[in-house]
Amino acid sequence: MRSVRLVQLGHALQDVEIAMPKIGPADVLVRVAACGICHSDAHYRAGISPIAHLPVTLGHEVAGTVESVGQEVDAFRPADRVCVHYLAHCGVCDFCLRGNEQFCPEVQMIGKHRDGGYAEFIKVPARSVFALPDEIVFAQGAIMMCSSATALHALNKAHIKPGESVAIFGFGGLGYSALQLARAMDCGAIYVVEVNPAKLAASAALGAIPISATAGDPVQQIRDAAAGKGVDVSIELVGTTVTMGQAVRCLGFSGRAMIVALSRESMSFLPYAELINKEAEVIGVSDHLASELPALMRYAQSGKLTFPESALRFVDLDAAQINAALDALETSTDHVRTVIVPGS
Secondary structure (H helix, E strand, O other), X not given: OEEEEEOOOOOOOEEEEOOOOOOOOOEEEEEEEEEEEOHHXXXXXXXXXXXXXXXXXOOXXXXXXXXXXXXXXXXXXXXOEEEEOOEEOXXXXXXXXXXXXHHOOOOEEEXXXXXOOOEOEEXXXXXXXXXXXXXXXXXXXXXXXHHHHHHHHHHHHOOOOOOOOEEEEOOOXXXXXXXXXXXXXXOOOEEXXXXXXXXXXXXXXXXXXXXEOOOOOHHHHHHHHOOOOOEEEEEEOOOXXXXXXXXXXXXXXXXXXXXXXXXXXXXXXXXXXXXHHHOOEEEEOOOOOHHHHHHHHHHHHOOOOOOXXXXXXXXXXXXXXXXXXXXXXXXXXXXXXXXXXXXX
16 A cells, blocks of 8 residues: 655655554554644654654545554444554553553554555554544544544643633644633633744634744733733643743733644753743643543533634645645745645
8 A cells, every 4th residue: 555654863754655554353454534734744754753663654634534443443343534643552451541642652643653644545443433523524534533632631721711812822733722722611711823924824713813933022012912911821832942931921820831742852941031930831732532532522512612724735745745844844834724635
Protein backbone atom coordinates (compact mmCIF):
# COMPACT_ATOMS: atom_id res chain seq x y z
CA MET A 1 0.00 0.00 0.00
CA ARG A 2 1.03 3.63 -0.41
CA SER A 3 2.48 5.47 2.58
CA VAL A 4 4.47 8.61 3.31
CA ARG A 5 7.15 7.88 5.88
CA LEU A 6 9.77 9.57 8.02
CA VAL A 7 12.97 7.70 7.18
CA GLN A 8 15.61 10.02 8.66
CA LEU A 9 15.22 12.77 11.25
CA GLY A 10 15.70 16.24 9.84
CA HIS A 11 14.98 15.11 6.30
CA ALA A 12 11.95 15.20 4.01
CA LEU A 13 9.34 12.48 4.23
CA GLN A 14 9.40 9.85 1.47
CA ASP A 15 6.82 8.01 -0.61
CA VAL A 16 7.18 4.32 0.30
CA GLU A 17 5.27 1.20 -0.69
CA ILE A 18 4.79 -1.00 2.37
CA ALA A 19 2.89 -4.19 3.13
CA MET A 20 -0.74 -4.06 4.15
CA PRO A 21 -0.97 -4.21 7.97
CA LYS A 22 -1.93 -7.61 9.39
CA ILE A 23 -4.48 -7.22 12.13
CA GLY A 24 -4.62 -9.22 15.34
CA PRO A 25 -7.76 -10.58 17.02
CA ALA A 26 -8.49 -7.30 18.87
CA ASP A 27 -7.53 -4.95 16.03
CA VAL A 28 -9.39 -2.91 13.44
CA LEU A 29 -8.05 -2.13 9.96
CA VAL A 30 -9.17 1.33 8.88
CA ARG A 31 -9.14 2.67 5.33
CA VAL A 32 -7.95 6.25 5.76
CA ALA A 33 -10.38 8.81 4.32
CA ALA A 34 -8.71 11.85 5.90
CA CYS A 35 -5.63 12.56 8.00
CA GLY A 36 -4.80 15.95 9.45
CA ILE A 37 -1.30 17.37 9.25
CA CYS A 38 -0.50 18.50 12.79
CA HIS A 39 2.29 20.87 13.81
CA SER A 40 3.58 18.02 15.98
CA ASP A 41 4.36 16.13 12.77
CA ALA A 42 6.72 18.94 11.77
CA HIS A 43 8.36 18.61 15.20
CA TYR A 44 8.76 14.84 14.71
CA ARG A 45 10.27 15.34 11.26
CA ALA A 46 12.71 17.90 12.69
CA GLY A 47 13.60 15.73 15.70
CA ILE A 48 12.28 18.23 18.28
CA SER A 49 10.27 15.39 19.83
CA PRO A 50 12.56 12.39 19.33
CA ILE A 51 11.37 9.23 17.60
CA ALA A 52 13.24 6.10 18.66
CA HIS A 53 12.41 3.77 15.78
CA LEU A 54 12.63 4.65 12.11
CA PRO A 55 11.22 4.46 9.53
CA VAL A 56 7.71 5.32 10.70
CA THR A 57 4.53 6.52 9.01
CA LEU A 58 3.46 9.83 10.57
CA GLY A 59 -0.12 11.02 11.12
CA HIS A 60 -2.23 10.90 14.28
CA GLU A 61 -5.42 12.70 13.16
CA VAL A 62 -7.26 9.91 11.38
CA ALA A 63 -10.79 9.21 10.17
CA GLY A 64 -12.04 6.66 7.67
CA THR A 65 -14.03 3.47 7.23
CA VAL A 66 -13.54 0.04 8.70
CA GLU A 67 -11.96 -2.35 6.20
CA SER A 68 -11.84 -5.43 8.43
CA VAL A 69 -11.88 -6.44 12.10
CA GLY A 70 -10.25 -9.13 14.23
CA GLN A 71 -12.29 -12.09 15.46
CA GLU A 72 -12.61 -10.65 18.97
CA VAL A 73 -14.05 -7.33 17.77
CA ASP A 74 -17.83 -7.06 17.78
CA ALA A 75 -18.32 -3.28 18.15
CA PHE A 76 -17.45 -2.50 14.52
CA ARG A 77 -18.17 -3.93 11.09
CA PRO A 78 -16.72 -3.29 7.62
CA ALA A 79 -17.82 0.05 6.11
CA ASP A 80 -18.51 1.66 9.52
CA ARG A 81 -17.49 5.32 9.66
CA VAL A 82 -14.87 5.77 12.39
CA CYS A 83 -12.22 8.05 13.82
CA VAL A 84 -9.09 6.97 15.67
CA HIS A 85 -7.89 7.94 19.14
CA TYR A 86 -4.19 8.77 18.89
CA LEU A 87 -3.01 6.22 21.50
CA ALA A 88 -2.73 2.46 21.51
CA HIS A 89 -2.69 1.58 25.20
CA CYS A 90 -2.91 -1.58 27.31
CA GLY A 91 -6.30 -0.89 28.88
CA VAL A 92 -5.52 -2.75 32.12
CA CYS A 93 -2.84 -0.78 34.00
CA ASP A 94 -3.70 1.67 36.79
CA PHE A 95 -3.33 4.67 34.48
CA CYS A 96 -5.60 3.18 31.81
CA LEU A 97 -8.22 2.15 34.38
CA ARG A 98 -8.21 5.71 35.77
CA GLY A 99 -8.67 7.16 32.28
CA ASN A 100 -5.14 8.57 32.02
CA GLU A 101 -3.99 6.36 29.19
CA GLN A 102 -1.38 8.88 28.04
CA PHE A 103 0.76 7.69 30.99
CA CYS A 104 0.33 3.94 30.31
CA PRO A 105 3.77 2.26 30.48
CA GLU A 106 3.01 0.36 27.26
CA VAL A 107 1.42 3.25 25.39
CA GLN A 108 2.24 3.85 21.74
CA MET A 109 1.24 6.98 19.87
CA ILE A 110 0.11 6.37 16.32
CA GLY A 111 2.23 8.30 13.87
CA LYS A 112 5.16 8.36 16.27
CA HIS A 113 5.78 5.05 18.05
CA ARG A 114 3.80 3.01 15.50
CA ASP A 115 2.63 3.62 11.97
CA GLY A 116 0.02 6.34 11.57
CA GLY A 117 -2.37 7.77 9.04
CA TYR A 118 -0.13 9.07 6.25
CA ALA A 119 -1.08 5.86 4.44
CA GLU A 120 -3.96 4.14 2.69
CA PHE A 121 -4.68 1.93 5.73
CA ILE A 122 -3.92 1.94 9.44
CA LYS A 123 -4.11 -0.85 12.02
CA VAL A 124 -5.26 0.11 15.53
CA PRO A 125 -6.64 -1.67 18.61
CA ALA A 126 -10.43 -1.67 18.72
CA ARG A 127 -10.35 0.28 22.02
CA SER A 128 -8.79 3.19 20.09
CA VAL A 129 -11.61 3.31 17.51
CA PHE A 130 -14.70 5.51 17.88
CA ALA A 131 -17.82 5.69 15.73
CA LEU A 132 -17.96 8.83 13.61
CA PRO A 133 -21.51 10.22 13.42
CA ASP A 134 -22.92 10.77 9.92
CA GLU A 135 -23.23 14.52 10.57
CA ILE A 136 -19.44 14.87 10.85
CA VAL A 137 -17.48 14.77 7.59
CA PHE A 138 -14.25 12.76 7.50
CA ALA A 139 -11.97 15.82 7.36
CA GLN A 140 -13.48 17.29 10.51
CA GLY A 141 -13.53 13.90 12.21
CA ALA A 142 -9.80 13.59 11.57
CA ILE A 143 -8.93 17.07 12.82
CA MET A 144 -10.99 16.53 15.96
CA MET A 145 -8.76 13.61 16.97
CA CYS A 146 -5.93 15.96 17.96
CA SER A 147 -6.61 19.65 17.36
CA SER A 148 -10.05 19.72 18.91
CA ALA A 149 -9.49 16.97 21.49
CA THR A 150 -6.35 18.63 22.85
CA ALA A 151 -8.08 22.01 23.00
CA LEU A 152 -10.95 20.44 24.93
CA HIS A 153 -8.52 18.72 27.30
CA ALA A 154 -6.78 22.05 27.97
CA LEU A 155 -10.10 23.71 28.83
CA ASN A 156 -11.06 20.76 31.03
CA LYS A 157 -7.68 20.86 32.83
CA ALA A 158 -8.22 24.59 33.40
CA HIS A 159 -11.57 23.84 35.08
CA ILE A 160 -13.06 26.59 32.98
CA LYS A 161 -16.22 28.19 34.33
CA PRO A 162 -18.99 30.11 32.55
CA GLY A 163 -18.15 33.78 32.26
CA GLU A 164 -14.39 33.36 32.67
CA SER A 165 -12.11 35.12 30.22
CA VAL A 166 -9.64 33.27 28.01
CA ALA A 167 -6.51 34.25 26.05
CA ILE A 168 -5.48 31.94 23.22
CA PHE A 169 -1.91 32.25 21.95
CA GLY A 170 -1.78 30.94 18.38
CA PHE A 171 -4.68 30.36 16.02
CA GLY A 172 -3.95 27.20 14.08
CA GLY A 173 -6.02 24.04 14.34
CA LEU A 174 -5.90 23.94 18.14
CA GLY A 175 -6.63 27.63 18.57
CA TYR A 176 -9.53 27.45 16.12
CA SER A 177 -11.02 24.63 18.17
CA ALA A 178 -10.23 26.23 21.53
CA LEU A 179 -12.10 29.40 20.58
CA GLN A 180 -15.22 27.52 19.50
CA LEU A 181 -15.16 25.20 22.52
CA ALA A 182 -14.65 28.10 24.94
CA ARG A 183 -17.70 29.80 23.42
CA ALA A 184 -19.67 26.55 23.73
CA MET A 185 -18.76 26.50 27.43
CA ASP A 186 -20.22 30.01 27.86
CA CYS A 187 -16.90 31.71 28.54
CA GLY A 188 -16.68 35.47 28.77
CA ALA A 189 -14.27 37.54 26.68
CA ILE A 190 -11.93 35.50 24.48
CA TYR A 191 -8.70 37.08 23.22
CA VAL A 192 -6.69 35.58 20.36
CA VAL A 193 -3.02 36.54 20.07
CA GLU A 194 -1.58 36.09 16.58
CA VAL A 195 0.88 37.61 14.12
CA ASN A 196 -1.03 36.59 11.00
CA PRO A 197 -3.63 39.20 9.93
CA ALA A 198 -5.79 36.61 8.14
CA LYS A 199 -6.01 34.49 11.29
CA LEU A 200 -6.76 37.53 13.42
CA ALA A 201 -9.64 38.35 11.08
CA ALA A 202 -10.87 34.75 11.24
CA SER A 203 -10.82 34.81 15.03
CA ALA A 204 -12.79 38.07 15.09
CA ALA A 205 -15.39 36.53 12.77
CA LEU A 206 -15.84 33.78 15.37
CA GLY A 207 -16.42 36.30 18.16
CA ALA A 208 -12.92 36.74 19.61
CA ILE A 209 -11.11 39.96 20.43
CA PRO A 210 -8.06 39.91 18.12
CA ILE A 211 -4.71 40.87 19.63
CA SER A 212 -1.96 41.52 17.10
CA ALA A 213 1.41 40.52 18.50
CA THR A 214 3.07 42.85 15.97
CA ALA A 215 1.16 45.93 17.19
CA GLY A 216 2.65 46.03 20.68
CA ASP A 217 2.98 43.97 23.85
CA PRO A 218 0.09 41.43 23.80
CA VAL A 219 0.03 41.31 27.62
CA GLN A 220 -0.55 45.04 27.86
CA GLN A 221 -3.13 44.92 25.07
CA ILE A 222 -5.05 42.19 26.90
CA ARG A 223 -4.86 44.05 30.22
CA ASP A 224 -6.04 47.28 28.59
CA ALA A 225 -8.99 45.46 27.02
CA ALA A 226 -9.77 43.70 30.32
CA ALA A 227 -9.74 46.90 32.39
CA GLY A 228 -6.39 45.93 33.90
CA LYS A 229 -7.57 42.64 35.40
CA GLY A 230 -5.90 40.12 33.11
CA VAL A 231 -7.58 36.86 32.12
CA ASP A 232 -8.75 33.82 34.02
CA VAL A 233 -7.25 31.25 31.63
CA SER A 234 -4.55 31.40 28.98
CA ILE A 235 -3.84 28.64 26.46
CA GLU A 236 -0.34 28.64 24.96
CA LEU A 237 -0.22 26.95 21.55
CA VAL A 238 2.95 28.42 20.01
CA GLY A 239 5.81 27.08 22.12
CA THR A 240 8.26 29.98 22.23
CA THR A 241 9.92 31.52 25.26
CA VAL A 242 8.17 34.79 24.47
CA THR A 243 4.63 33.43 24.14
CA MET A 244 4.93 31.10 27.13
CA GLY A 245 6.00 34.05 29.26
CA GLN A 246 3.16 36.16 27.91
CA ALA A 247 0.66 33.41 28.73
CA VAL A 248 1.73 33.62 32.38
CA ARG A 249 1.99 37.42 32.62
CA CYS A 250 -1.47 38.06 31.16
CA LEU A 251 -3.17 36.14 34.00
CA GLY A 252 -5.31 37.80 36.61
CA PHE A 253 -5.85 36.63 40.19
CA SER A 254 -6.26 32.82 40.43
CA GLY A 255 -5.48 32.59 36.72
CA ARG A 256 -4.37 29.36 35.03
CA ALA A 257 -1.84 29.18 32.18
CA MET A 258 -2.22 26.02 30.10
CA ILE A 259 1.06 25.11 28.37
CA VAL A 260 0.21 22.92 25.37
CA ALA A 261 2.72 23.42 22.53
CA LEU A 262 5.76 21.21 22.10
CA SER A 263 8.95 23.21 22.41
CA ARG A 264 12.69 22.98 22.82
CA GLU A 265 12.66 26.34 24.55
CA SER A 266 12.50 27.11 28.28
CA MET A 267 10.23 29.57 30.04
CA SER A 268 10.85 31.88 32.96
CA PHE A 269 8.73 34.04 35.22
CA LEU A 270 8.97 36.06 38.41
CA PRO A 271 7.64 33.74 41.13
CA TYR A 272 6.32 36.42 43.48
CA ALA A 273 4.90 38.99 41.09
CA GLU A 274 3.57 36.60 38.44
CA LEU A 275 2.56 33.51 40.41
CA ILE A 276 2.60 33.75 44.20
CA ASN A 277 1.05 37.18 44.57
CA LYS A 278 -1.78 36.20 42.21
CA GLU A 279 -2.06 32.53 43.26
CA ALA A 280 -1.73 31.77 39.57
CA GLU A 281 -1.01 28.32 38.19
CA VAL A 282 1.04 26.99 35.28
CA ILE A 283 -0.35 23.66 34.08
CA GLY A 284 1.07 21.26 31.51
CA VAL A 285 -1.37 19.71 29.05
CA SER A 286 -0.46 16.26 27.74
CA ASP A 287 -2.58 15.77 24.63
CA HIS A 288 -6.07 14.46 25.49
CA LEU A 289 -8.12 11.49 26.70
CA ALA A 290 -10.35 8.92 25.02
CA SER A 291 -13.02 9.65 27.64
CA GLU A 292 -13.32 13.21 26.30
CA LEU A 293 -14.13 12.19 22.73
CA PRO A 294 -17.89 11.52 23.16
CA ALA A 295 -18.42 15.07 24.45
CA LEU A 296 -16.35 16.38 21.57
CA MET A 297 -18.58 14.52 19.11
CA ARG A 298 -21.64 16.14 20.68
CA TYR A 299 -20.17 19.62 20.24
CA ALA A 300 -19.61 18.85 16.56
CA GLN A 301 -23.05 17.28 16.06
CA SER A 302 -24.70 20.33 17.60
CA GLY A 303 -22.81 22.68 15.27
CA LYS A 304 -20.86 24.32 18.07
CA LEU A 305 -17.59 22.99 16.65
CA THR A 306 -17.13 23.25 12.89
CA PHE A 307 -14.32 23.35 10.35
CA PRO A 308 -15.69 24.87 7.13
CA GLU A 309 -13.80 23.95 3.97
CA SER A 310 -12.70 27.58 3.59
CA ALA A 311 -10.59 27.12 6.74
CA LEU A 312 -8.87 24.00 5.40
CA ARG A 313 -6.49 22.99 2.64
CA PHE A 314 -6.42 19.52 1.10
CA VAL A 315 -3.50 17.52 -0.29
CA ASP A 316 -3.08 14.04 -1.72
CA LEU A 317 -1.18 11.19 -0.09
CA ASP A 318 2.00 12.44 -1.69
CA ALA A 319 5.36 13.17 -0.03
CA ALA A 320 6.06 16.35 -1.98
CA GLN A 321 2.68 17.89 -1.09
CA ILE A 322 2.89 16.80 2.54
CA ASN A 323 6.46 18.06 2.98
CA ALA A 324 5.38 21.42 1.54
CA ALA A 325 2.51 21.56 4.05
CA LEU A 326 4.89 20.75 6.92
CA ASP A 327 7.34 23.40 5.70
CA ALA A 328 4.55 25.99 5.71
CA LEU A 329 3.83 25.23 9.37
CA GLU A 330 7.31 26.43 10.30
CA THR A 331 6.23 30.00 9.48
CA SER A 332 2.48 30.64 9.36
CA THR A 333 -0.42 29.74 7.11
CA ASP A 334 -3.64 31.63 6.48
CA HIS A 335 -5.68 28.43 6.88
CA VAL A 336 -6.07 26.48 10.13
CA ARG A 337 -5.36 22.93 8.98
CA THR A 338 -4.13 20.92 6.02
CA VAL A 339 -5.80 17.55 5.55
CA ILE A 340 -4.55 14.58 3.55
CA VAL A 341 -7.31 13.03 1.44
CA PRO A 342 -5.92 10.02 -0.47
CA GLY A 343 -6.80 10.35 -4.11
CA SER A 344 -7.68 14.04 -3.89
